[in-house]
Amino acid sequence: MNDKKMSRPRKAVHERKTNFLRIRLEEDQREILNTVASLLGEDTSTWARRVLLDAAAKVLSKEPECFDVNGIYFLRSAEQ
16 A cells, blocks of 8 residues: 655746745744734735735835835835
């Protein structure tokens, strides 16, 4: 009898995520991110990737002096 578990199929080359973004966090900050992602049924990396890309798209689509990212307001710096 073969008790070897089947693993999921490998992703196609174009679907693989090979770049990493390392962000230093305090333990409580990481726990907040883990909790929110879990509440939304996502793993932390998937949730953080989605939120960061959504925020970046929002910034790139607008040119106001002040912009909002998920309820947090940022002022665009004078150099931009």
